[in-house]
Amino acid sequence: MECALRRVLRLDEQSVRYAGPRRRGGPLRERVVGTRILRMITAAMLVVGTASHIGTSTGVGRFFMTDPDKNLVHTLTRYWRWLLEGNVESPEQRMNRGFVFFAAVGCFGGALLNYLANLTDTFFIVVVTIIGAGLLSIWAYLRRGHYARQSAKVSCCLIAIALLPLNWIYNQGMDGPSLLLFLVVAGYAFCVLLVAPWQRLLIALLFLAVPYLLLWLDYRSPGWIDPYPSRAAHAIDAAMTYTLSIGLLLVMVGGFFRRFESEQRLINEYAEKLREAGRRDSLTGLFNHGSFYAIADAYCRQTEAERGVEGALILYDLDYFKDINDTYGHVYGDTTLKFFSRVLRNVVRAHGGTAGRCGGEEFAVLLPGADQAKVEKVDELLREACEKQPLEHGPVRFSGGVAFEPADSIEIWMERADHALYAAKCRGRNTTVFRYRAPPNHRQSQQQ
Numbered sequence: 001m002e003c004a005l006r007r008v009l010r011l012d013e014q015s016v017r018y019a020g021p022r023r024r025g026g027p028l029r030e031r032v033v034g035t036r037i038l039r040m041i042t043a044a045m046l047v048v049g050t051a052s053h054i055g056t057s058t059g060v061g062r063f064f065m066t067d068p069d070k071n072l073v074h075t076l077t078r079y080w081r082w083l084l085e086g087n088v089e090s091p092e093q094r095m096n097r098g099f100v101f102f103a104a105v106g107c108f109g110g111a112l113l114n115y116l117a118n119l120t121d122t123f124f125i126v127v128v129t130i131i132g133a134g135l136l137s138i139w140a141y142l143r144r145g146h147y148a149r150q151s152a153k154v155s156c157c158l159i160a161i162a163l164l165p166l167n168w169i170y171n172q173g174m175d176g177p178s179l180l181l182f183l184v185v186a187g188y189a190f191c192v193l194l195v196a197p198w199q200r201l202l203i204a205l206l207f208l209a210v211p212y213l214l215l216w217l218d219y220r221s222p223g224w225i226d227p228y229p230s231r232a233a234h235a236i237d238a239a240m241t242y243t244l245s246i247g248l249l250l251v252m253v254g255g256f257f258r259r260f261e262s263e264q265r266l267i268n269e270y271a272e273k274l275r276e277a278g279r280r281d282s283l284t285g286l287f288n289h290g291s292f293y294a295i296a297d298a299y300c301r302q303t304e305a306e307r308g309v310e311g312a313l314i315l316y317d318l319d320y321f322k323d324i325n326d327t328y329g330h331v332y333g334d335t336t337l338k339f340f341s342r343v344l345r346n347v348v349r350a351h352g353g354t355a356g357r358c359g360g361e362e363f364a365v366l367l368p369g370a371d372q373a374k375v376e377k378v379d380e381l382l383r384e385a386c387e388k389q390p391l392e393h394g395p396v397r398f399s400g401g402v403a404f405e406p407a408d409s410i411e412i413w414m415e416r417a418d419h420a421l422y423a424a425k426c427r428g429r430n431t432t433v434f435r436y437r438a439p440p441n442h443r444q445s446q447q448q
């Protein structure tokens with residue numbers, strides 16, 4: 001195994017010459033190869049995973065998924081999702097999980113290869129394994145939906161203080177790819193850690209201070225730094241690190257786009273909820289006075305040009321509601337209002353109408369295109385439902401007044417319905433008056 005690896009990586013005498021004389025002393029150990037391979041593996045996984053993710057989210061992957069013989073993308077996406085998705089679905093968390101997971105895989109892969117090929121000191125293998133275990137436990141913690149920012153802070157510190165300095169020392173220091181990796185991880189830290197400005201400043205200082213320190217070490221004590229064994233190894237490492245960096249940038253930018261989209265979706269949802277709440281009566285859930293008037297007024301205007309158009313406006317008022325409040329309390333009064341509203345909404349909706357609460361114990365119903373027979377039916381069903389389901393202190397009773405044929409404005413139409421309602425109250429309540437039909441050509445006569 002060791003020989004094969006060495007043959008593949010061409011670690012021959014010529015390669016050793018490229019590196020120049022050993023600076024740290026002792027025989028040349030090809031420890032750099034392990035970290036290089038780990039980056040290759042991580043980059044390959046990242047590229048395949050990201051490609052499958054982009055494939056499915058853009059719809060390109062659907063082409064493959066429709067064909068049962070080409071379901072590789074589907075399988076990869078399933079694994080990719082399992083790795084990144086947990087109990088909580090937020091783009092920030094997914095971005096975090098993706099980053100931490102690949103860092104952990106990189107550590108384990110590197111440690112394993114270094115061990116198998118006997119490339120580095122045991123110290124390097126142990127430290128990288130410990131860092132990998134730390135990152136993996138952070139990833140597992142994140143998958144369970146725990147708070148992402150604390151874990152992101154810990155993983156950033158682990159990478160910045162331990163992993164990248166090791167990478168620096170074992171990968172030709174300032175001539176290797178570690179500075180590029182520092183830059184990408186710093187970008188990740190700035191993107192994911194939405195912390196207070198002073199903490200952001202601390203992170204920036206950390207990502208400046210550690211490379212400065214390493215540059216100084218590189219300059220003052222070059223014996224600490226391991227060179228590349230060959231030009232080929234240097235080129236491969238540069239290519240792989242660059243690919244890894246592009247992949248990580250993709251994860252970050254993709255995460256940001258998804259986060260922007262989900263926040264936009266949330267804003268729209270809340271705006272819609274607010275709009276809806278502004279149109280509804282908070283106690284009964286029916287349209288409130290303003291929105292009911294607007295709907296009914298729009299109907300009046302819409303039917304203005306049409307002659308003899310059908311339609312009815314009904315006003316309902318609960319009977320002796322003040323007595324109910326005074327005798328059984330306001331809570332019972334509210335229960336009565338809610339019950340009546342629910343029954344009213346169900347009956348009216350079933351007949352294509354709209355119900356609203358005009359205030360107190362007064363309700364309004366718009367039945368577009370309804371003739372007298374339909375209005376009588378609605379009224380009958382409503383009374384029947386209230387009688388059949390008595391509340392604790394008896395059935396809800398109410399009076400109603402109906403105005404047929406839309407008027408020029410809702411105010412005029414309401415006034416006519418109100419007259420009918422008043423008539424119903426005068427007749428002894430618990431009844432509906434239908435007699436307020438508009439005279440023929442009432443619109444023309446009103447305009448004159």
Ligand SMILES: Nc1nc2c(ncn2[C@@H]2O[C@H](COP(=O)(O)OP(=O)(O)OP(=O)(O)O)[C@@H](O)[C@H]2O)c(=O)[nH]1
Pocket residue numbers: 283317318319320321322323325329330331332333334337359360361425429
């Ligand atoms: N519980 C409760 N009571 C309300 C609410 N809004 C208005 N009221 C009460 O409704 C009562 C209306 O009383 P009135 O206008 O005298 O009507 P009424 O007693 O039903 O008499 P008639 O309509 O003539 O049968 C008042 O006591 C108000 O305080 C509400 O949201 N909840």
